[in-house]
Ligand SMILES: [Zn+2]
């Protein structure tokens with residue numbers, strides 16, 4: 001099969017490699033759509049601590065089952081499927097405490113290699129986090145399952161009310177997925193804060209309550225948020241940029257008793273400082289959700305399957321398998337949300 005390998009940071013090669021064959025409980029999926037993700041871009045630029053190079057990469061995908069291993073229950077060859085790339089072990093210290101998103105082995109046996117003709121899905125993922133794709137859902141929309149599941153995991157930590165004002169900092173794929181997910185949960189007051197005109201325009205089209213251009217400066221953005229909340233500040237702030245200085249400023253736009261979700265992971269070795277008075281006397285709660293759970297994957301699946309979340313609006317364009325390097329240079333320019341790679 002043809003598969004894109006990341007040889008070293010910045011170098012992608014489309015190679016002919018042996019098509020994997022599914023073992024016990026595993027399935028081989030013929031990829032019909034693979035989506036780019038912020039994690040892929042980070043991996044492309046600087047490698048990944050968990051995945052030594054050269055390596056297959058890409059983890060947001062959907063497709064059709066091409067071949068099935070022994071003892072696979074609930075799926076047949078030819079089924080259209082969508083899947084998260086990982087699944088919990090179910091018995092480690094964290095899993096038994098309901099924290100399966102940080103399962104000790106969640107990054108082992110991870111489903112990688114979506115930028116290829118075929119991808120092998122491990123047995124624990126097939127058994128827990130793979131679903132049949134409804135016909136009315138396109139393959140590229142179905143491939144949004146993983147990032148949406150991460151968003152749903154973060155939101156599950158909050159006590160949201162429909163009349164809450166939520167400020168999402170960041171207008172990339174994860175910021176806009178928060179907008180769509182919050183709207184699907186019935187919240188109308190979702191404010192998007194971002195910098196890139198292309199993305200801010202999409203936030204407007206998606207009916208964000210307010211769209212604030214962060215280029216105007218932090219004090220002005222804060223003023224606009226206070227003005228939109230009768231001077232209180234946001235009930236919830238979701239940080240989606242993964243920048244330490246933005247993590248720090250996020251607490252300044254939350255209301256007393258509000259919650260700040262630190263969704264965007266920062267570079268290793270970075271640190272942040274918070275105003276202790278603000279955190280304590282204004283009782284600001286910090287949340288730092290990582291990854292996904294079976295529950296959040298199920299919720300994401302239902303939102304997509306029921307057509308409650310129009311994921312297509314986040315897909316800027318589609319490209320064939322042999323133009324992946326072009327896709328990554330476009331991603332670096334940033335006038336885009338997500339690209340779909342169609343083998
Ligand atoms: Zn992803």
Ligand SMILES: [Zn+2]
Nearest residue numbers: 089092095103
């Ligand atoms: Zn576990």
